[in-house]
Amino acid sequence: MIRVQTADFSVPDEYQLISQDNSDGAVVTFVGKVRDFNDGSAVTDLTLEHYPGMTEAVLNQIEAQARERWPLNHVTIIHRVGKMALGEQIVFIGVTSAHRKAAFAACEFLIDFLKTKAPFWKLEAGEEGASWVEARDSDEQAADVWNKK
Amino acid sequence: MINVLFFAQVRELLGTASVKVEAGEHTQTAEGLRATLAATDDKWAKVMASDKLLVAVNQTISQWDTAVEDGDEVAFFPPVTGG
Numbered sequence: 001m002i003r004v005q006t007a008d009f010s011v012p013d014e015y016q017l018i019s020q021d022n023s024d025g026a027v028v029t030f031v032g033k034v035r036d037f038n039d040g041s042a043v044t045d046l047t048l049e050h051y052p053g054m055t056e057a058v059l060n061q062i063e064a065q066a067r068e069r070w071p072l073n074h075v076t077i078i079h080r081v082g083k084m085a086l087g088e089q090i091v092f093i094g095v096t097s098a099h100r101k102a103a104f105a106a107c108e109f110l111i112d113f114l115k116t117k118a119p120f121w122k123l124e125a126g127e128e129g130a131s132w133v134e135a136r137d138s139d140e141q142a143a144d145v146w147n148k149k
Numbered sequence: 150m151i152n153v154l155f156f157a158q159v160r161e162l163l164g165t166a167s168v169k170v171e172a173g174e175h176t177q178t179a180e181g182l183r184a185t186l187a188a189t190d191d192k193w194a195k196v197m198a199s200d201k202l203l204v205a206v207n208q209t210i211s212q213w214d215t216a217v218e219d220g221d222e223v224a225f226f227p228p229v230t231g232g
Binding site for chain 1: 154156157158161201205208209210224226227228229230231232
């Protein structure tokens with residue numbers, strides 16, 4: 001299930017939704033949050049912009065790729081857009097599988113690919129005004145590692 | 150017409166989120182469309198010259214030699230930073 005929304009999400013609710021099948025021995029979830037510091041400057045809030053339509057298409061493609069690589073049952077990807085304060089949740093990834101290795105690997109694959117392929121952009125606000133977050137080479141390298149596996 | 154969209158810094162620097170461009174000889178590839186937009190004025194030339202600029206044709210990340218046709222949606226934006 002793919003969702004792009006302005007509203008916050010509840011981890012217990014999302015966990016409940018994907019953890020009901022007895023064939024699943026493993027549930028792995030990841031939550032990304034608004035952090036207080038980025039590249040040495042204080043962050044007070046951030047605004048997430050996206051490309052409606054393409055965002056959902058890319059997230060669906062990423063999910064399909066994960067399903068080709070690992071035997072997965074449930075996959076949930078939720079990404080918030082709009083303004084978020086320090087400490088708020090930005091993104092949720094939940095994956096279930098019969099075994100933990102597939103669930104761990106797929107969850108990491110999904111967030112690595114989301115970060116480098118899905119059309120979202122962060123505008124960070126701090127004491128010195130607002131600035132667009134620069135893409136990190138380390139994120140690109142993390143996604144590249146999966147292409148070599 | 151080609152529906153051209155801009156996001157994030159690109160949108161902010163250009164001061165617009167979208168423009169319509171008449172499809173023609175000079176807009177048959179993403180690079181052609183980029184050059185056509187760059188010819189608008191110095192501001193557009195500078196934004197379109199960025200080596201970090203990405204292009205999506207019909208909502209798929211594309212190469213600069215990707216074909217563009219009348220009625221297509223083409224978006225220009227910086228590297229993505231979600232998650």
